[in-house]
Amino acid sequence: MTAIAPAQVxxxxxxxxxxxxxxxxKGRRGLVITFVLAVVALFWISPxxxxxxxxxxxxxxxxxxxxxxxxxxxxxxxxxxAWDIGNFATTYRNSAILAAIKVPLGVLVSAMxxxxxxxxxxxxxxxxxxxxxxxxxxxxYITIVPVFIMMRQAGLTDNIFGLIGPYLxxxxxFEVLVLQSFxxxxxxxxxxxxxxxxxxxxxxxxxxxxxxxxPALVTVAILDAxxxxxxxxxxxxxxxxxxxKTIPVGLLNFQGQFANNNTGLAAGILIAVVPILIAYTLxxxxxxxxxxxxxxxx
Amino acid sequence: MAGTAAIPKxxxxxxxxxWLFAIPALAVYVAFLVYPAVSSLFFSLTNWDxxxxxxxxxxxxxxxxxxxxxxxxxxxxxxxxxTVVTIAVPTVIGLVLAIALNGKVHGKPILRLIFYTxxxxxxxxxxxxxxxxxxPQYGAINSLLRAIGLDGxxxxxxxxxSTALWAVMVPAxxxxxxxxxxxxxxxxxxxxxxxxxxxxxxxxxKWQQFWHVTMPSLRPAHYIVLALSLIDSFKVFDMIYxxxxxxxxxxxxxxxxxxxFNVFQYYQAGYGTAIAVVITLVAIAVGIPYVRSQTRExx
Numbered sequence: 270m271t272a273i274a275p276a277q278v279x280x281x282x283x284x285x286x287x288x289x290x291x292x293x294x295k296g297r298r299g300l301v302i303t304f305v306l307a308v309v310a311l312f313w314i315s316p317x318x319x320x321x322x323x324x325x326x327x328x329x330x331x332x333x334x335x336x337x338x339x340x341x342x343x344x345x346x347x348x349x350x351a352w353d354i355g356n357f358a359t360t361y362r363n364s365a366i367l368a369a370i371k372v373p374l375g376v377l378v379s380a381m382x383x384x385x386x387x388x389x390x391x392x393x394x395x396x397x398x399x400x401x402x403x404x405x406x407x408x409x410y411i412t413i414v415p416v417f418i419m420m421r422q423a424g425l426t427d428n429i430f431g432l433i434g435p436y437l438x439x440x441x442x443f444e445v446l447v448l449q450s451f452x453x454x455x456x457x458x459x460x461x462x463x464x465x466x467x468x469x470x471x472x473x474x475x476x477x478x479x480x481x482x483x484p485a486l487v488t489v490a491i492l493d494a495x496x497x498x499x500x501x502x503x504x505x506x507x508x509x510x511x512x513x514k515t516i517p518v519g520l521l522n523f524q525g526q527f528a529n530n531n532t533g534l535a536a537g538i539l540i541a542v543v544p545i546l547i548a549y550t551l552x553x554x555x556x557x558x559x560x561x562x563x564x565x566x567x
Numbered sequence: 568m569a570g571t572a573a574i575p576k577x578x579x580x581x582x583x584x585x586w587l588f589a590i591p592a593l594a595v596y597v598a599f600l601v602y603p604a605v606s607s608l609f610f611s612l613t614n615w616d617x618x619x620x621x622x623x624x625x626x627x628x629x630x631x632x633x634x635x636x637x638x639x640x641x642x643x644x645x646x647x648x649x650t651v652v653t654i655a656v657p658t659v660i661g662l663v664l665a666i667a668l669n670g671k672v673h674g675k676p677i678l679r680l681i682f683y684t685x686x687x688x689x690x691x692x693x694x695x696x697x698x699x700x701x702x703p704q705y706g707a708i709n710s711l712l713r714a715i716g717l718d719g720x721x722x723x724x725x726x727x728x729s730t731a732l733w734a735v736m737v738p739a740x741x742x743x744x745x746x747x748x749x750x751x752x753x754x755x756x757x758x759x760x761x762x763x764x765x766x767x768x769x770x771x772x773k774w775q776q777f778w779h780v781t782m783p784s785l786r787p788a789h790y791i792v793l794a795l796s797l798i799d800s801f802k803v804f805d806m807i808y809x810x811x812x813x814x815x816x817x818x819x820x821x822x823x824x825x826x827x828f829n830v831f832q833y834y835q836a837g838y839g840t841a842i843a844v845v846i847t848l849v850a851i852a853v854g855i856p857y858v859r860s861q862t863r864e865x866x
Contacts, residue, residue, distance in 0.1 A: 299671030310681045336707045382592035391585035398862045406854030408802040411847040415603035438599035441592050470584045499689035501805045517691040524695050531705050542692045549687045
């Protein structure tokens with residue numbers, strides 16, 4: 270899991286679309302920079318491009334002509350083989366169930382704590398914040414031995430539900446950090462007005478804070494879904510049988526089985542990353558906005 | 568920023584109300600992060616093997632063993648190299664890309680998308696992709712070297728001590744460049760144009776403008792990038808585990824993987840957790856200034 274924690278998130282407007290600042294000669298110079306950047310970008314994306322090309326060509330063609338040649342014809346059989354042998358129907362289902370439970374639950378409890386820290390008169394507020402944000406620095410592997418013992422005692426090893434608690438705990442610091450700083454920007458006046466009208470804290474939270482914070486909630490949910498989908502260490506130690514593995518652990522196994530089938534391996538890697546790539550491409554405005562907006566203006 | 572003060576004490580709900588909101592998250596956080604982390608402190612003082620029901624309290628002897636373990640020495644060295652390289656290189660490339668993207672460039676959104684894409688892929692898939700590119704026989708990297716007549720440079724990148732650690736760092740750099748790029752890009756757009764105009768009037772060259780206007784204005788961004796990279800680099804585990812398994816030999820072991828092998832393969836859970844405790848204490852120590860800055864701002 271990557272600790273990506275901006276100081277604050279404002280409404281997810283992507284600041285990167287405003288006008289460039291550096292003056293200087295226009296036209297030609299811009300074209301030169303564009304050309305250089307395009308070459309670098311092509312180089313940057315080449316591992317993925319090569320993966321796609323390899324995944325759609327026959328193995329014999331790959332072996333005969335080498336990885337850098339253009340495919341002589343295209344085929345889908347690699348995907349079919351990889352899907353069946355890689356057990357992807359199962360690992361996809363497991364990862365999807367896990368994300369569907371973990372992400373909304375994590376965002377809800379984090380939003381509640383964030384609300385208490387940002388808008389309620391809470392004792393020991395700074396101590397709680399410090400203790401929770403400190404979680405950003407703690408490596409997962411300090412907890413694996415006790416977590417493994419806890420889960421074994423609870424009978425939750427080799428069960429994706431055993432992952433929910435640890436995943437929630439390691440997601441909370443980042444989610445609370447982002448959400449509380451967003452909530453703080455909601456004016457106190459509108460909350461006071463609601464209180465005068467007789468609304469309690471819960472009503473304020475559900476009918477005002479949450480609806481006003483949709484951009485921040487979506488950003489946090491997307492980043493959390495990516496982190497959940499990609500998590501590896503807890504899944505590696507807690508899940509044993511193939512029927513219960515998630516995508517990252519399944520992929521590791523798969524890699525071993527396909528050591529000599531380069532086209533099948535490429536297809537399998539692609540199958541594992543395609544949902545993330547599609548989600549990222551569709552939702553990148555939110556991700557970019559969430560990562561950058563406001564984090565430097567505080 | 569508006570509304571930093573807490574709202575007046577509510578008439579209903581009382582002083583317990585904030586805790587009702589806080590407790591679900593705090594309970595999960597304590598049960599699955601704080602409590603296990605603290606229990607590891609205890610296990611690190613025992614000779615537990617990770618399997619049997621009994622173990623003995625051995626005080627600090629696991630910690631005294633650390634400096635005499637040659638793999639720990641290698642792991643610490645690798646952790647340090649890893650940290651320096653995977654912070655410095657992505658930060659510099661990210662800054663250069665951000666400055667380039669901040670100019671008059673066509674297709675900005677697509678370029679930004681491409682450079683950030685590796686950051687969202689599962690680490691295991693990145694490890695698989697690069698393991699495949701590095702394949703001595705069929706990998707694209709050796710094939711490319713042979714194609715351009717540099718046959719002599721083709722080698723088993725991940726399979727030999729001299730290159731394995733560097734070969735694992737390349738995908739880490741690929742993965743980690745996007746974040747500083749995005750952050751710097753946002754920061755660059757916050758620098759007022761007047762600063763550059765004034766510098767131009769004073770006759771400052773482009774290079775002088777960079778050092779005297781751009782770099783100082785980016786200070787908050789530098790801070791966040793460095794703090795988060797440092798925290799992240801210390802935790803390295805997934806990439807090394809999935810790419811080289813710490814090998815060949817022990818040439819790519821880091822503290823995280825060595826901890827894992829001790830606990831789950833050599834049945835030395837006590838010693839393994841001592842390794843984890845050490846790296847955690849270092850990670851917390853380097854992270855505290857960042858955590859404090861985030862807490863202070865809120866008060």
